[in-house]
Amino acid sequence: MQPTLDTGYWLGLAISVVLPVLVGLVTTRVTNPGVKAVILLFLTALNGFLVELSQADDGYSVGAAVILWAVSFGTAVLAHFGLWKPTGVAGKAQDVGSKSPVRSV
Template identity: 50%
Template sequence: MSFAFTLDPLVVVQFVISFVLPVLVGLVTTRVTSGRWKAVLLAALTLVTSLLVELARTIGSGEVYDLGVALFSALPAFVVAVAGHFGLWKPTGVAETAQTVLITAEEG
């Protein structure tokens, strides 16, 4: 019996992007933007990321683009993004700071 432990580099990239997406949403939204719209934007960006990661996999391997894999991988990526937001970015104040960065840059 043998075992292997491999990580697809594209899955790792998608995980990292999903973890950082809430901060990016904070950068492009303001404090007055409702949580509902931020969640919609986060879901949309997660979906686009999943579609692009599957496109990169298809280009790299020369296989057929699998829309099912791309759409299904958006769900765990969204969960990672939400968990990252509420587990790290919001409690440490990074989410709030990200929302004030562009406002401060425009004023100063």
């Protein structure tokens, strides 16, 4: 019998791919990259610990949650630099909500 991953783990992995775009939506282009990294680190930690909580039928494992956090952060960073930044989605996400100057005629 082969071990399989539960749906919660797959959902957590999918969320990890989208988290860099979420960071772009809540920050601007002038936000320090270190601040963006800390926000991403926090969101991936939240993702990892919530995924483990959703799968904790036999008990909650902090070790498993930390591993999920590391996998989530790694996946998010790879998705940012490998998918979202080269396609321009990361830049577009940071432009959402920014006000362009209104020119009077």
